[in-house]
Amino acid sequence: MSDVVVAGVGMHPWGKWGRNFVEYGVVAARAALQDAGIAWRDVQFVAGADTMRNGYPGYVSGATFAQALGWTGARVSSSYAACASGSTALESARAEILAGRCDVALVVGADTTPKGFLAPNAGDRPDDPDWLRFRLLGATNPTYFALYARRRMALYGATEADFAQVRAKNARHGLENPNARYRKDFSVDDVLASAMVADPLRLLEICATSDGGAAVILTSADWAKRHGVADRVKVRAISTVTPTFPQTVIEMPNFSTDSGVAFSADAVTPFKAAIAQGAYEESGIGPEDLSLAEVYDLSSALELDWYEDIGLCKAGEAERLLHDGDTEIGGRIPVNASGGLACFGEAVPAQALAQVCELTWQLRGQAGARQVEGATVGITANQGLFGHGSSVLLST
Amino acid sequence: MPAIEGWFTIDDEPVLLGNRCTSCRTVYFPKASFFCRNPDCDGEEFEEARLSRRGKIWSYTDAQYQPPSPFIAPPGDYQPFAHAAVELAEEQMVILGQVASGFGVADLEVGQEVELIVEELYSDDEHDYLVYKWKPAGAERDGVRA
Numbered sequence: 334m335s336d337v338v339v340a341g342v343g344m345h346p347w348g349k350w351g352r353n354f355v356e357y358g359v360v361a362a363r364a365a366l367q368d369a370g371i372a373w374r375d376v377q378f379v380a381g382a383d384t385m386r387n388g389y390p391g392y393v394s395g396a397t398f399a400q401a402l403g404w405t406g407a408r409v410s411s412s413y414a415a416c417a418s419g420s421t422a423l424e425s426a427r428a429e430i431l432a433g434r435c436d437v438a439l440v441v442g443a444d445t446t447p448k449g450f451l452a453p454n455a456g457d458r459p460d461d462p463d464w465l466r467f468r469l470l471g472a473t474n475p476t477y478f479a480l481y482a483r484r485r486m487a488l489y490g491a492t493e494a495d496f497a498q499v500r501a502k503n504a505r506h507g508l509e510n511p512n513a514r515y516r517k518d519f520s521v522d523d524v525l526a527s528a529m530v531a532d533p534l535r536l537l538e539i540c541a542t543s544d545g546g547a548a549v550i551l552t553s554a555d556w557a558k559r560h561g562v563a564d565r566v567k568v569r570a571i572s573t574v575t576p577t578f579p580q581t582v583i584e585m586p587n588f589s590t591d592s593g594v595a596f597s598a599d600a601v602t603p604f605k606a607a608i609a610q611g612a613y614e615e616s617g618i619g620p621e622d623l624s625l626a627e628v629y630d631l632s633s634a635l636e637l638d639w640y641e642d643i644g645l646c647k648a649g650e651a652e653r654l655l656h657d658g659d660t661e662i663g664g665r666i667p668v669n670a671s672g673g674l675a676c677f678g679e680a681v682p683a684q685a686l687a688q689v690c691e692l693t694w695q696l697r698g699q700a701g702a703r704q705v706e707g708a709t710v711g712i713t714a715n716q717g718l719f720g721h722g723s724s725v726l727l728s729t
Numbered sequence: 730m731p732a733i734e735g736w737f738t739i740d741d742e743p744v745l746l747g748n749r750c751t752s753c754r755t756v757y758f759p760k761a762s763f764f765c766r767n768p769d770c771d772g773e774e775f776e777e778a779r780l781s782r783r784g785k786i787w788s789y790t791d792a793q794y795q796p797p798s799p800f801i802a803p804p805g806d807y808q809p810f811a812h813a814a815v816e817l818a819e820e821q822m823v824i825l826g827q828v829a830s831g832f833g834v835a836d837l838e839v840g841q842e843v844e845l846i847v848e849e850l851y852s853d854d855e856h857d858y859l860v861y862k863w864k865p866a867g868a869e870r871d872g873v874r875a
C-alpha cells in the first residue's frame with residue numbers, strides 16, 4: 334500500500350473559552366496548513382469531525398469549516414462517531430488519498446462543550462439507551478469508568494493509590510504542553526484528597542469536558558515529494574473496528590452485556606484489545622516496536638486497562654509497568670506524553686486528532702520538554718460510544 | 730407503576746423480563762425486537778424470558794453527585810446511591826442496576842450474591858414510579874449485612 338503522509342498538524346489550545354467551535358477549528362486548520370507549508374486553495378478534500386452540541390453547523394462540520402476557510406469547491410465529508418469522530422474523519426481523508434481521488438486533505442475537529450457531566454441531548458427518548466440510563470439508573474459516564482476501575486481492583490489488586498499515580502504522571506507530562514488546559518502538578522496525595530465522584534474514582538481522576546480544536550493535513554507521499562513537503566511522519570494504519578458478539582464487558586450506555594449462551598465467550602477478543610490489534614495487523618508493526626502511545630484516559634484507571642489492551646504488557650501487569658516508571662517520559666514506553674485527557678479534558682470530535690498531533694510532534698522531535706527521545710513509532714487508542722473503534726498508528 | 734413498561738414485574742418476587750431468540754437461545758435485556766443480534770443467527774422470533782432473580786456482583790460503584798436530567802432526584806437533600814453490575818450465571822450476561830436504598834459501596838464486594846427487588850425511583854402527584862434494583866442477598870433492609 335502506498336504511503337499517506339502527515340504533512341501538517343495544528344491545534345487551538347484546550348480550555349473553557351466559551352466561543353464558537355468554528356473559531357477553534359479554523360485556528361487549528363490554519364496552524365496545520367502553515368505547519369505543512371500548504372495553501373488552503375491546494376486542499377482538495379475536507380473531512381470534518383462532527384459535534385452534536387453546537388446545532389446544525391456541528392452536524393455538517395466538514396462544510397462548516399470549508400465555508401469558514403472560504404469556499405474553494407473542495408470535496409467534503411462530515412463524520413460522527415462520538416469519541417472516535419476524529420479518526421473516522423481521518424480515515425475518510427486517507428481513503429480518498431489511497432483511492433487516488435485526491436492528494437491533499439484537511440481533517441478538522443473542534444468542540445464547544447457545556448459544563449459538568451456530559452448529559453444526553455434534551456427531549457424524552459424512551460427508546461434511546463443513552464437517555465434511559467440517566468432516567469432509570471442515574472448512570473453517568475463516570476459510573477461506567479468506576480465499574481471498570483473497581484473490577485481492576487478485584488481482579489488484579491489495583492489500589493486507589495495506583496490510579497492516583499497515573500493521574501500524577503500525566504500531570505507531570507501535561508506541565509510541558511502549551512495546548513493542555515490543566516497544567517498543574519498534582520501529587521498522589523493531592524489526587525487522593527480530591528472529592529470522590531464515583532467510588533473508587535475521584536474528581537481529579539475523571540476527565541472533564543473542554544473546548545478545543547485540532548487539525549491534520551494528509552497528503553499522498555508522491556505529492557509531498559513533488560512539492561517538497563515534510564514527509565517524515567507516515568500513517569501506517571487506522572483501525573475503525575467494531576466489537577465482536579458477544580460483548581462481555583458492559584459498555585456505555587448499555588444496561589447489559591450481550592448474553593454468551595450461544596458462544597464460547599473466551600473465543601472473542603475484547604473490544605478494546607481488538608481496536609489496537611486492527612492497527613497492528615494492518616501495519617505489520619507490533620507493540621514491541623512502539624516508542625510511545627496516546628491512549629484515552631477518560632479515567633486514571635482506564636489508562637491501566639489500555640496498557641494491556643494495546644499489548645504493552647499482559648493482563649494484570651499494568652500496575653507494575655506504572656510503578657517501574659516504564660510509562661513515564663524517559664521510561665521504556667511513555668504513555669500520554671501530552672498529558673492525556675487528564676490535562677486536556679475531552680473536546681469530543683477534536684480529541685482523537687489531538688492524539689495524532691502529539692504523535693506527529695514526537696516523531697518529528699518537536700515536542701520540546703516532553704520529547705520522547707528517538708521516537709519513531711506511536712499508536713493512539715480510543716473508543717467511541719456504541720462501538721466505534723479508533724486507533725491510529727504512525728511511524729517515521 | 731413501573732417507571733418503564735415491560736422491563737420487570739412488580740410482585741413480591743420481582744423478575745426482569747427479557748426475551749430469548751427462539752433460533753439460537755440468546756437472551757436479551759432489555760428485550761430485543763425485530764431481529765436477533767447474534768451475527769450467525771437470522772432469527773426474528775422471541776419468547777419472553779424471566780431472568781434469574783439472583784446473580785453475583787461483577788463490579789460496583791456509587792453516584793456521590795446528583796446525576797443530570799433526565800434523572801429525577803427524590804425531593805430533599807441529595808442522597809448518594811450505589812450501582813452494581815451483576816452477572817447472571819444461566820443467562821451469561823451482566824446487568825447494571827441501582828443498589829437497594831440503604832446500601833452503599835461499603836456493603837458491597839465483587840463476587841457477592843445479590844437479588845432483584847423493586848423500589849420507588851421517583852413519584853409525581855398521580856403515581857409512584859418503580860424500578861428494579863439489586864439488594865445484597867439475605868440482607869436486612871437497613872443496609873447492614875445480615
Ligand SMILES: [Zn+2]
Pocket residue numbers: 750751752753754755765766767770771772
Ligand atoms: Zn438468535
